[in-house]
Amino acid sequence: MSPENDRIELCRNNWSRDGAQDAEKNKLKPWRVKSWVIPEASAEFVCQMEEVLDVYQRPFDQKRPIVCLDEARRQLVSETHLGFTDKNGVDHVDYEYKREGVVEIFMVAQPLAGQRQVVVTQSHNSIEWAKVVGRIVEEWYTDADRITLVQDNLSAHRKAALYEVFEPKRARTILQKIDFVYTPKHGSWLNVAEIELSILTRQGLTHRVASQAEFDQQVQAWVSQRNDKLAKVDWQFTAEDARIKLKRLYPSTIES
Known part of the structure; x- marks a missing residue:
């Protein structure tokens, strides 16, 4: 093989080795991957x-409020070493912490009224x-004639559970x-x-908290x-918008 061919072969080997290394590096970049639950096209979903x-297109009506409910779990943690605040007002905390259990947050929000409650x-x-x-019916919206409650369909969201908490007449009234x-x-x-x-x-839980009371x-x-x-939350996305922007989620239809 000529010297020129040797150089070409060497370049090929180097490119192949470096290219393989680069490809391997590109596989290991979890910060560039975002998790997202993608719904499948179905009549049930749409x-x-x-x-x-x-529901979100209805006008504000205090007698018939639209209320949204959701839950989230949060970890309680305590500091193992005392932190400090520097001269610029920046808080510094140690990377180590101690787990102190978890709490559940129930968020109740009325978007059009700009009100929310948290349990x-x-x-x-x-x-x-x-x-x-x-509490939604008997404490926070006592003047409402009817309440529309938007929530996900978790197994814990059982209407029958009200009969396990309240006596029958009260449960039925709620x-x-x-x-x-x-x-x-x-x-x-x-x-x-x-x-x-x-x-x-983002706004209210800005530092580590060790107890449920705190x-x-x-x-x-x-x-x-x-x-x-x-x-308030001014929801603008409509069903008409969904049929255009989320068209892929709609199943094919049978024309008569």
């Missing part, structure tokens, strides 16, 4: 989606859900004031309460501040 979207509990089950539903509307599977983005939970995480105090301070501002 039917529930459009039902929720139609912090130790567990997330049908009993705790039923207690929150009872349920008779609520119209349940469910977001579709893989459609949690349709729940305004989930948006409020995201805002709470956690609840921090959450309620955020609730009061946001309610005082009447921070």
Whole structure:
């Protein structure tokens, strides 16, 4: 082989080796991958989606409020070493921490009124859900004639659970004031309460909290501040928009 061919072969080998290394590096970049639950095209999904979207198009009516409910779990952690604040006002915390258990957050939001309520509990089950539903009817919306409650279709969201918490007449009275509307599977983005939970995480839970009492105090301070501002959610996405922008989710139809 000539010297020129040797150089060409060497370049090829180097390119092949370096190219393989680069390809391998590109496989190991988890920060460039975003997790997303992609719904499958189905009549069931779009039917529930459009039902929720139609609800959000209703005008504000205090006698018939639209209320959204969602839950989230948060870890309680305590510091193992004391942190400090530097001269620029920046807080510094040690990367080590101690797990102190978890709490459940129930977010109840009324988008058009700019009001929300948050309940912090130790567990997330049908009993705790039923207690929150009872508070929606009997404490927060006592003047409402009818309440539309938007939530996901979790197994814990059992109407029968109200009969396990309240005596029958009271349970029936609560349920008779609520119209349940469910977001579709893989459609949690349709729940305004989930948006409020995201805002709470960014604005109201800015440092490590070790106890449920402290956690609840921090959450309620955020609730009061946001309610005082009447921070509303102006939902603009409609069923008509969905039929265009999310056309791929709609199943093929049989024309008569």
